Amino acid sequence: MTILLKRLMLFWMIVLPACQQRLFKKSVNWYSHKPNWNEPIIIGRHKIHTRLFLLIGVLSNCIVYFFFIAQQDRSLFFSLLWFCIAFSLINAVFEEVIWRGVMLSALQHAASLLYAIVLTSVGFGLLHLSIGFPLFLSLLISGAGVIYAVLTIKTNSLYPAIVFHLVINIGMVYSGFII
Template identity: 45%
Template sequence: MNRKLFLFILSILFFVGIVLFSYKLFEFGLLSILCLVIIYFVTEKYRTTVSLFLFFLLGLMMFQIGSNYINAWGLSVEMNILINRSFLIFIILGTVVSLILSKQKRSVFASFPNWSKKVTLPFHTIPLPYFLLIGLVGSSTILIPLFVQQEMSYIKSMFLFGILFAIINATLEEVIWRGFLLSGLKSNVSTRYAVLITSIGFGLLHLSIGIPMLLSLLFSFGGLFYAIVVLKTNSIYPAIFFHIIINLGMVFNGWII
């Protein structure tokens, strides 16, 4: 089979699985998993990539089962959301199992940025600190509505929840998408394919928290931004920091609760 067609089919199975499990259509989601299992045993060249997709979906299934379970606990909305975000650890465990079975070691971009590095952009080269400053300014624009729309009393009441949500959600999502998946895919297929898959997948996973399809797909541009930051800095930490800022803005603007 043509390489591009094969990778395209893999990506479709992966995306369809994310959508089905996000909507808690477990029986149909298991069909995506079954197809990936079959492909895993009949192919060898891209077995590591198939394994990543397969175990990601298994982790997502466990994430959704856990989310269903805590909904019956009668917790506050804030606590329910925090535990739900913490359950992203199931997806991380799935990707870790995949890498262990594939006997692969990944750095997951865990190094700190080299501040003396220069970042190459389409038309010029700039020092890394300037590149990160641009990213920081861009991410911080989400905080602008706080100064014109929200009362300080609301922000104070949501402050602790906002901090916890931002740290838990941003860290776990970045470890999943830009840590394990981006690094894992990048080493087995092209960087372009790895960025495309992780960006779209990142957007689609927001379906699991009730965000509409169109808006979830728009979130893929956020995934693209974080992927560029990670690849340009060779570090996951700036992306986590920018993601935390975005999540804080979403909470304090009243978009989460």
């Protein structure tokens, strides 16, 4: 319960920067549009449909986490179910709204898109370092932040990034990385 309450405190990391943006009459792009799941994501010469990109990402994460989850006690699966759902939803939604909704949107208006993506992704990774994740894992999380940012910008929606983040959080809870 303590972990869930701490994650709910992320709410203030959404409200305070959003209020600041409003105070200075800057717009915040919440990326709340429904994505076109069939729309391709184009990066340079590469093109992949959003749905296929998410499917590949989800499957690859399931494969990676499977080996960690298989080593865990099976009786924990059902006892962690409600915690896993609540934690993963709260964490994925709040962190994506903070880092991709508020921060990325604010930095996009003040600097270049590349700078905004890099800075929010590094900040995202450092946040995880500050809550006890090892440096290497925090750097990997920064890399995931780049993927989430590009996915958000290319689809003009937070929903694909939230789905991707949700799957990773579920894998991290059941593999024992969280708790």
